[in-house]
Amino acid sequence: MAANPKKLRSKLHLLFHVIFIARVEAFSLTNCTVSGALNDTRVLKVLCYKMGFRTVPSPIPSKVRHLDMSFNSIFQIRVGDFDDLENLRNLNLSSSKISWIQDGTMKHFPNLINLNLANNHLESVSSDLLRGLANLQVLRLDANTIQSIDTYAFTGLKNLRVLNLTGNNLRQISNVKPVLAAPRLEELYVAKNGFDAFDSGNLSKTPLLLKTIDLSYNPLTRFQITDNIFPNLDFLDISYCGQDRKMLWNLTDKTFLNSVKTLNLSAVHFPEDDLITVLQEVHWASLLKLKLNNLKRMNVGTLLQYACLPGLDVLRMHHNRISNLTADMLERCSNLTELDFGENEISQISAPIFKEVTQLQVLRLQINKLSRVNDLFRNLPVLKIIDLSRNRISALTCSDFANLTQLNTLYLYSNRISNLPSCIFKEMNKLEILKLGSNKLLTIGTAFKNDLPFLKVLEIPFNKLSKIHKDTFMGLSGLQTLHLGDNQISEIEDQAFSRLQNLTHLSLSSNRITDKTIKDPAVFSGMPNLRSLDLFSNVISYFHDTLKMPPFSLLSSLEILAIHSQRHGIGKLPSNLLQGLTSLKMFYGGNMNLNRLHPNTFNSTPKLYFLDLSKNTFTAEASITAEVFHPVPRLTKLIISRVQIRSLNFLLKANLSRLSVLKAPENTLDIINMMLIQSLSPLKYLDLRKNTFTCDCSNAFFINWALSSNYTQVIYLNQYTCSYPPSLEGKSILDLNTESCNVNVGFVMFVCSSVLVIATLLVSFIYQFLRWQVLYAYYLFVAFLYDSSQKKKQQQNSFKYDAFISYNTQDEAWVAEELLPHLEGEQGWRLCLHHRDFELGRPIIENIMDGIYNSRKTICLITYDYLMSTWCSKEIQMATFRLFDEQKDVLILIFLEDIPTHQLSPYHRMRQLVKKKTYLKWPKRGEDTRVFWQKLRIALETKEGPEEEKALLSGQEKPDC
Structure with a gap:
């Protein structure tokens, strides 16, 4: 099985760079x-x-x-x-x-x-x-x-x-x-x-410092205090005590609990009369908060007459199955500032019920069955908080919240409200928080055109809004948070938010916003202080690399942009989408089916320190390049989980000198090498869970570093498992014995240097004494390889040329004036010439081999210049190899000059050819050339050598002619 080059390189790299780190506290x-x-x-x-x-x-x-x-x-x-x-x-x-x-x-x-x-x-x-x-x-x-x-x-x-x-x-x-x-x-x-009983004598005889005691959910049959052991008790909880048995309450002195400020008697199994007795007879001088939840078997009207103690400030009555609040129920509760009737079954409230609780500041009626408000709160001039959430309110009128000039918090979420009258909030000049989520609003209308200068938080999620009109929020000059998520918004008019000078957070998530909805930057105009914008889970998509009008170009103060999880994928992320966001610090771009990031994507965001690109598809090697991160040198946290990357090498030259957190779990990373670790020196947290690690020496450095680093923590290292080799699949990466990967660096360097010295000496010797033989052997070997590949072609195809002409450029005039006119002009042969038939741009050695093997014969024009030419030497060497390999007369030597045999000695191969091979000489000046051309024609016509040629090819000498 062939070795993996990548792994071999990693092993060689490790061989020279394994670092032994002392096991300090890490x-x-x-x-x-x-x-x-x-x-x-x-x-x-x-x-x-x-x-x-x-x-x-x-x-x-x-x-x-x-x-x-x-x-x-x-x-x-x-x-x-x-x-x-x-x-x-x-x-x-x-x-x-x-x-x-x-x-x-x-x-x-x-x-x-x-x-x-x-x-x-x-x-x-x-x-x-x-x-x-x-x-x-x-x-x-x-x-x-x-x-x-x-x-x-x-x-x-x-x-x-x-x-x-x-x-x-x-x-x-x-x-x-x-x-x-x-x-x-x-x-x-x-x-x-x-506990079935609480008797103070069994706990202590002397006063304790206890301020809080919780005895709830004990099956007490007796609660008895015979000594003043709780002089400082502030909180007493005996809720859900007694269970199915009657609980006896006994205080030998009614003042023993006079320091209690919070008392929880919820679901205590007292008979109604006993509970009234406890509330009436005990000296609750300091009691401020009373919880009477889940007293379903008692008459609430009667209970309230005794529950509203003189100094009581807060009264909670959850889960009491109250269905109606009548006019006289709160007559004795004039000092209450907070009243909680949540989680009951209230469907009707008589307006006069609140006429005595004029000091009430907090009223909670959540999780009931109210269908209308009906001007219930006109007698509560100092009311600050109203909770009407999770009721059945379907319509509001202008008088419902009239005169509530001190109200600062109103909860109306999870009702059935479909319309907001324009006058509904007109007198709430101090309103700060308004929650209208989970209703049935189709439009906002003009409800917020009235001046609400102190409103800071407006939440309208989970409704059915489809369009935001211009100046919808013109009266909310002080608004800081606007939540419009989880609606059906597909259209936003230009300058819809133009009056929101103090808005810092805008949520438009989970709507039907498209790229056309926000095409014009004017959609986001008029919000100079906007810091956070949520656009995730919409249907924004792009198909061009750049935009004519970047949508966020006016949001120069924006610090957080969440545009992740577009329902159909964003397609492309235009290179100038973030143009204008010069203050951007956090970008959420995950789960958008991105497959590439343009190098200029973050050119306009130099302050970016948090980047989330998780759940995209960056499978191609060039999906993310180092250039992407060059404009964001302040990047501190990078999340690229589940993006199908195979390598983190794009971070090698990213110049992320401040990156302290890198999360890349659930990818296909196999090797983490030393160069990558060194390039991320500021890293404090590294998360690479659920990757496909290779468990061999290529990861030995990573394992040793992960265990020994006293600066970077590899999170959940024990969960990293092997994917390769198959024999270790599923095993912990920590099971790899990295000691076997350690080498004696000094010995290896000695061997390498010795080999290098010997190789240098050997190369010098060969160059000085055997360079021509080695050069000849190389080209002979190349010709042999080429010849093997050409044999089959020659069996099927005819020759393209009759002769390949091998000559020096100094003899090009003789070729043009003598050779071409006779051989091509008169005799009709097809010749292959360097300057005419070689393929441009192709390596010359390949042109020579093709020329020789695509020709029946090779004609060498021998002169002194020819013998001195490197390329001519290569041509005759290849032709000679073909001569001896094919055992055919394929080589013709023509001497254009008289060259004595002894002068051929430096060219050993040429001298042997002259001795064994028939050759022609060009006649001297004035001699008849017709015989020469006739002999050359005969030589070109010969298909197989004569008997004497065969003898020569067998190694027999032929006498000189």
């Missing part, structure tokens, strides 16, 4: 992503989540600050799995199926602040499990199966402030008592632990 943590510099303890992150690890990966950089190994299958952790990580502040080991951690492991993290062990299989917390974590502030042990906590497990956690034990099997509140040994504990989450 980005060799298999499968993990390292973010930040290895010597920067402030930002160094190691992310190893969702990697399928069964053991702790190693080595972990010693200066790591954030380490995430969640969502693996580690099962057990031993002391020796970690080295000392003094800079580590955050450790995430959640969702890793850990059932056992060896005591003493945590001593490796003396400065740890956050430890996440949630969603594992830990059954207990031993006395030494957390030893050494003196600086720990947040500990998550939720969603384990913990049944017991050692008495001294938390004694060393002097700075612990937050502890989450939700979702364990502690069963008794007394089992939680050991955690109180942490002197600064402020937040304790013990929901879903199967």
